[in-house]
Amino acid sequence: MLKFATLLAASLLTSALCLADGPVEIIAHRGASFDAPENTISSVKLAWEQGADGCEFDLHLTQDGKIIACHDDNTKKTAGVDKKIVDTLFDDLRQLDVGSWKFPAFKGEKMPSFEEILAVVPPGKKIYIEVKCGPEIVPELLRQLKASSLQPKLTPVICFNAKVIAAVKQQRPDLPAYLLSDLKEGKTAESLIAKAKEVKADGLDLKAGPELDQTFADKVRAAGLRLDVWTVNDVALAKRMAAIGVQGITTDRPQWLREQMSKQ
Numbered sequence: 001m002l003k004f005a006t007l008l009a010a011s012l013l014t015s016a017l018c019l020a021d022g023p024v025e026i027i028a029h030r031g032a033s034f035d036a037p038e039n040t041i042s043s044v045k046l047a048w049e050q051g052a053d054g055c056e057f058d059l060h061l062t063q064d065g066k067i068i069a070c071h072d073d074n075t076k077k078t079a080g081v082d083k084k085i086v087d088t089l090f091d092d093l094r095q096l097d098v099g100s101w102k103f104p105a106f107k108g109e110k111m112p113s114f115e116e117i118l119a120v121v122p123p124g125k126k127i128y129i130e131v132k133c134g135p136e137i138v139p140e141l142l143r144q145l146k147a148s149s150l151q152p153k154l155t156p157v158i159c160f161n162a163k164v165i166a167a168v169k170q171q172r173p174d175l176p177a178y179l180l181s182d183l184k185e186g187k188t189a190e191s192l193i194a195k196a197k198e199v200k201a202d203g204l205d206l207k208a209g210p211e212l213d214q215t216f217a218d219k220v221r222a223a224g225l226r227l228d229v230w231t232v233n234d235v236a237l238a239k240r241m242a243a244i245g246v247q248g249i250t251t252d253r254p255q256w257l258r259e260q261m262s263k264q
Contacts, residue, residue, distance in 0.1 A: 026258050027126075027128055027249065028047030028055045028254045032253070032255075037078065037098055038071060039078075041116060041120060044112075044117055052254035055128065056158070057127070057129070058071040058132045061137045062088060063086060063087055063090075068085065068114070069114070070098075073086065114141070114144050118150065121150060127154065128205075131161070131164045134161060135163050135167040153176060155175065156178055156203075157175060157177045159179070160180040178202060178226060179195060180204075189219040192220075193220060197223070203247075206228070207229070207230060207231075208249075212241070214245075217245045227245065227247055238260075238261055
């Protein structure tokens with residue numbers, strides 16, 4: 001009986017770390033944001049150093065039409081100065097210190113441009129480009145992606161705004177695009193799949209939680225959609241998400257989470 005239990009535990013662990021079509025991807029959330037200031041070159045580089053398969057970051061369009069990385073639509077959290085990104089020039093935003101709020105060692109860290117992030121992506125690694133504004137960013141976003149040497153399959157665009165996903169797929173059908181969503185307000189697998197299909201999304205990127213179970217995941221996969229989840233810093237939840245068949249897990253702690261998931 002003990003031997004059977006041991007074998008069962010080993011089998012469940014293997015299932016939690018590997019899917020039928022390959023191992024689950026560990027995606028750094030805003031870079032390795034537990035250990036470095038989010039959405040900075042330092043956090044992106046650290047994500048790669050920590051062995052992340054992919055790195056997610058957030059993009060906005062500045063007043064002068066340039067693309068810059070930040071989660072919020074203003075700089076109050078990361079710079080301590082409340083500047084609305086869409087109403088501020090790129091060069092002015094670059095004067096802000098967005099590292100000191102995290103740790104003194106990151107004093108002087110600047111808000112990176114999209115081009116700077118693209119320049120530090122290692123060969124074979126994937127970036128998850130989260131658009132935090134509207135479709136107005138898409139032409140410049142696609143221009144910069146085309147100018148980079150990165151393969152389209154390694155540069156998926158993700159967004160809560162279905163109009164952004166539709167604009168990306170209309171202009172670049174070859175570029176993966178995933179619709180982001182939480183599972184509040186009665187959102188079902190059927191409704192999310194329908195919305196994804198409507199805008200020609202290639203996948204869903206959903207908030208991990210109790211609502212996302214095996215049945216839900218099976219419906220998404222059966223619809224031919226990729227399934228990723230965010231933001232998971234709990235080992236038990238990460239293992240459950242991997243076991244039901246998600247293909248990517250976004251976390252603030254990529255190295256730590258991978259190590260913990262590998263333990264029995």
